[in-house]
Amino acid sequence: MRTGFRVRTSPGVRARTGPRVRTSPIARTSSRIRACARPRLPAWAWPWPQVRLRSRVVGHRTRRRSARLRRALWGTGELLVTAGLVLLLLVVHQLWWTNREARQGADRKVEALERQWGAETDPSDGSGAAGSATAPAITDPGAAPSGGTGATAGRRAAAPRWSQAYAVLDIPRLHLRVPVAEGTGKREVLDKGYVGHYPGTQQPGRAGNFAVAGHRNTHGEPFRHLDRLRKGDEVRVETADAVYTYTVDRTLPQTSARDSGVIAPVPRSLVRPGYGYRGPGYYLTLTTCTPEYTSRYRLVVWGTLTSMRPR
Numbered sequence: 001m002r003t004g005f006r007v008r009t010s011p012g013v014r015a016r017t018g019p020r021v022r023t024s025p026i027a028r029t030s031s032r033i034r035a036c037a038r039p040r041l042p043a044w045a046w047p048w049p050q051v052r053l054r055s056r057v058v059g060h061r062t063r064r065r066s067a068r069l070r071r072a073l074w075g076t077g078e079l080l081v082t083a084g085l086v087l088l089l090l091v092v093h094q095l096w097w098t099n100r101e102a103r104q105g106a107d108r109k110v111e112a113l114e115r116q117w118g119a120e121t122d123p124s125d126g127s128g129a130a131g132s133a134t135a136p137a138i139t140d141p142g143a144a145p146s147g148g149t150g151a152t153a154g155r156r157a158a159a160p161r162w163s164q165a166y167a168v169l170d171i172p173r174l175h176l177r178v179p180v181a182e183g184t185g186k187r188e189v190l191d192k193g194y195v196g197h198y199p200g201t202q203q204p205g206r207a208g209n210f211a212v213a214g215h216r217n218t219h220g221e222p223f224r225h226l227d228r229l230r231k232g233d234e235v236r237v238e239t240a241d242a243v244y245t246y247t248v249d250r251t252l253p254q255t256s257a258r259d260s261g262v263i264a265p266v267p268r269s270l271v272r273p274g275y276g277y278r279g280p281g282y283y284l285t286l287t288t289c290t291p292e293y294t295s296r297y298r299l300v301v302w303g304t305l306t307s308m309r310p311r
Helices: 025-037 048-120 149-156
Strands: 165-171 176-182 195-197 208-213 234-238 242-256 282-290 297-310
Touching: 048 165, 048 176, 234 282, 242 282
Parallel strands: 176 195, 208 282
Antiparallel strands: 165 176, 165 234, 195 208, 234 242, 242 297, 282 297
């Protein structure tokens, strides 16, 4: 019979010396459960599982924060792209579509006025015989027109209604033919591509100042290149009764939008008194915004009446 020392060991673990210790199934099961619950690690490595557990928790939180940040950035990017597309569409609408629509409408109105005037002065019914004579040229803008055929016809004409198109402005240098309507309302007149007549100023061919305004950018931009006019250029104003020819005389490159002196009966800038006239005459004033794409200042071109003829 063998004898030896029995070494106390953990259940289910073979002793280094001595015979194998028999353990019950319950003890072996408990030992396995404890072994699974507590990993067998060297003594020096025991704190590391806790560190690893904490790092896993921190990493999971970081990933969640990163996911939220990515979603926020993605949503912000979508909003910025959408806003950019909307702004692009607005720019296209303002710079292209409004010009196209207004120019087509203005051209149709010019054609309608010409047809109307042609029907009114049709020589077959004898209505145009009275105006067959031509008026002499006006050499002095301060003098009254001699002959007076066109001026008299202009005085007999009824005053146009608000926003009514009643004349055509023709500027050969700018290749421009645009209707002239009564008033300077933005929606009723200017945004249609028309040139608006300042209320309170004279009508074409009359002594005083015939003053008009037009858009420089967008909505047909009839006065886009108004700054290209030079001294001596002709500007014609056609009405149902006569054609008035003005000659460009002076230009005011920039003045305040509130400078009402430029459309006075004797036009003279209140902001820059060196620009304008000193005596009465037959004047034409063209105004628009400057610089381009702003409405802070006004560009002014003046002309004087040099000739007129009946239609």
